Amino acid sequence: MKVLRILFFLYLVSIARSEEPKHPDRAGIAGSSDFFTDEVWVKIGASKCIKCHKAGGDAEDSKFVLWGSTRDGFLAHNRAAFTKLATARKDGQSRMLLKVVGKLDHGGEDVLKPGSTRYRILEEFVRRANGGVPGKLDTAANREPFFDGVTMLDDRRLLRRLTLSLAARLPTPEENSAVEGGAIGALGRILDKLMTEEAFYDRLAEGFNDIFLTPGIDDVAENVLSYEHFDKTRHWYQNRDFSHIKDDQKRKEAGWELARHYRESMKREPMELVKNIVRNGRPFTEIITADYIMVSPYTARGYGIFEANKKRFKNIDNRFEYVPVKLKALTGRSEKTNQESATGFYPHAGILTTFQYLKRYPTTETNRNRLRVRMYYQHFLGIDIMQLAPRVNDAAAISAKYEIPTMQAANCVICHKSMDPVAGLFQDYYALDGKGVHKLRKEGWFKDMFSPGHEGEALPEDERWRALQWLGERTVKDPRFAVAMVEHVWYILTGRKALRPPEDIDAPFYAARQRSYSEQRGEIECIARRFAAAGFNLKNVFKELAVSKFYRADGLATAAVNPARMAELDDLGLVRLLAPEQLERKLKAIFGREWGRLDDQFKILYGGIDTKEVTERIANPSGAMGAIQRMMANEIACRNVVLDFSRKPAERRLFPGIESDEKDEGQIRIALAHLHEHILGHADQTEVDRSYALFDGIIREAKELGKFEPVEIYSCRVAREIPVNDPHYTLRAWRAVVTYLLRQHDFLYE
């Protein structure tokens, strides 16, 4: 009988394999289509069952263990597992259908309601698995190629997007020529070079800062270093001698400035680690495994290691010069607070053990490191464990029924069995009330929590001193790590998170949204595999995503009238409102100088973040942001038009081939085309015509009015005291055109 069962299982597997998608490198399910994949797996298996029925899950000991989508052959395995269970019966009824409604002692209790859409899908699957013919639930999903009818950005415009986004500059003429020539690999070579520029590393740090938010600590920056371990060094700046400054006020200000610089330097350390890894082509796994931190001459003093390292700095007065350093195990004010270490060194585990990260996400007596666990899963495995929680019939009753719900109630155990062991790995970083980072719990780890470990593997006692290193080593082997890193780069490039699977299968356009997710997910997982296979070089991810269709999608060849198709395409296309910092950099690249008002007073109003209270950027402009755009356009045009004309033609950015009093329409059109190209990145004829109509119309109307000031307004002069003649209103017309261009979507969005 047992042999028969095995043969039957192998038969099921062989059937399953025969239905596998024909794209073996596609880890997601995009491209594959059948009832199991589209209905059973996507709507039930991936969203419900696998939460417990997986290695390390609450139901890992059951016979029904599923594989996640990052594992090779997951569909075949899961199909076979589902089919096997679907054919099993109990008293003439399907075991599977009994289990999902909470019968047969199902550990997860009732996960589906009889009669619900999910239940009916499973019913249909059971029927088919037992030889029934397809019923009404057989879906005819839209299977036209996903990018059918979607137009892509050409190489030249893509190049401009990338240089502005990643290097804060316009493409050079040579770069433009290279991509226009269509040379194979030209864009890749340009990107290789671009990703060696300092501006790229600044952008990289800015992008990962949006993700890790490490500067947003609830304290002054030097207090990431505890009194217990750094009491003699962390406030070194307070002892700096400024007695050579005689003026009291200036002496005070010098001290304040030193403190400010030290704090800024301290806040930047974690992102300097990111830069160091990428700059030196090191595997990006170091983000959670690096056995060093980055310190500056300023922060080295805080750690008390300046003297030992000062020769490694090129300039000890440069607060933003960083070098890698391995700290010694922490020494406390008393022996009791010394850090245990088998090597004598601090057990660095990349950013995870930096003082800034641990201080940014502190523990409390009640969350018991669970905030850190949430951030660990989100930052390093791409899972937001708090985003979607399963509804329970009466959560309050469950809380009251069990003595330790997180270890006993199935609804709680689903998450806590994964979370709480990881919380235990942070057990030696249990400083409360923001008093530093490192602290052992004298009484040991909590008994009413699952014991320290990771995904079902217990932490060996002799590894406890380096528990987070132990975690890091396991994390980078998890396929989800590579996926999470690709998702981070996706976020940096697009300003929005990768799509998540839709949950409500009864919602309008569920199938369309699921397809959008699957297609994007497939691309991300493919890139993640190559990223891992090539040694985790993060630059490869930037290069791959930069040329992916998801990044290049730009328009539609014909209007999509089918609502379901529109829903599929809903997230497609970059279309990113430039963040305050990006807009300032773009202005500098185009005009040679930033506006200077978006980095401070208008930063939050224009949708920026402060990494502490405000941590998500605004994607759609409000009227307040529209007002700032108007203000910016007016001021930038005012500041630059007269200035540019005042320069020698060869030195001009905006008007290199024309003088302000030029009347020839052909010359004016050429100048307008240049302006469009320079400010917007393209010079579509229709749009140049529109600009010409604006320019010409203003001059004509001014002439018709017959009376206007013959000089440019006071505020828009280069030197305020010297009037700028504008007898034919042409300067003001050019200024109006620049204002008009700066208010456009093609300028304000990526």
Place this chain on the structure above:
Amino acid sequence: MRRDFLKLCGLAGLGVASPIGFPTPARAATREPEAYDGPYYAVFNAAGGWDTTYLMDPKGVNETNRLYKQGDILTEGNINFAPNAAHIDKAKKGMSNESFFKRYASDLLVLNGLDYSVNNHSPCSRYMATGKLDSLAYPTFAALVAACRGPECPLAFLTFGNYSATGNIVPMARVPYLPTLGQIANADCVGGNVSSPYHENFVSDRIEAALKGQTDARITQARLPRVERSQSMLYSAQLSAKALQRVTPFIPKDTPKERLAQQAEIALASFKAGVCVSANLSIGQFDSHANNDRDQMNLIPELLAGVDHTLRRAEELGIRDKLVIVMQSEMARTPNYNKGNGKDHWSIGSTMFLGPGIGGNRVVGKTDDGQFLIPIDAKTLALEEDTEKGLRVRPEHIHQALREFAGITGHPFSEKFPFVIPEAERLAGLFG
């Protein structure tokens, strides 16, 4: 304010790109929007989870709390509430329950026994704000009503924190300081000085006409939904920005020190100027896992003082009769203390409502002595003693009722984010 559907789609931008198939507007709007005249919606969030037993759902039994006994529970009209005047720090300018209920009980609708279904902050915040637990796409009620009622307003949906998803149907606006609104109110003038415009009127008109011409031309082009949406929103944002000039007269000379009062002043000035429909106001730190009583006695009075400030200032500005207030939190606290004198998360809580059209002096729903909910009859709102039969009121029921109350259930944006609630479960007459 009369609404034209095409205008709405064109200004909100998002509707025209929606997969539910709005008709495409033939031309973009050209003039700044009319002032929005109410009703206005202010949603107050006690972020972190308030202790309802110290406010509108008092319990004096089973050591649910330590600051009063059953016999100490007070009543104002039909509303029971916890006494706390003796326990709050007078120096902190908070408002006691005694003062709050005395002043507002006749206008207040209290709903006790709200089932959040889960008890973690993120999902609970999302659920309470949107009425939808299993979706990240749904807009908050404040965002939805702003999109439906006044999408053309430059600050249609103001938010000061807490869960603020917009469903991509309206932009959110964050205004951290009121004075910054004054700085951008006259964006087309040098230094905001109306006597120093950057461009003469005829030039400005031509710039606007060119932008409109470009927008009109794009309406006829095939575009990706995101492109279409963002172009419409950008045009709308810049056009509606002119209306910010209306806020200037209502910016108070002095900025209050209290957190909620600061937020309220920004919202009220924007309401009064007709540039805002809804505001999401929030104060945090209610998550009192340690020292529950100390924290709740600081924060509940602060919350109530913020609501009181808002209502009094609304009265002064002459908009009190158009202001709807929702007071909510993402969860409640356990009916017992933990070892740190704190209270942990509890999934049965309460909300309060106040404003025009809301029948006050009423309590709907109840919790028992163990702080478990007693179901109600959805039609009569009476308690249903048979727990198997009655309705467990959940956020989607509240949100469905709020949508009906605001008159937006049939709006295309509401239909884009539907609730599937059987007719028998709809809370008829919740708001009186």
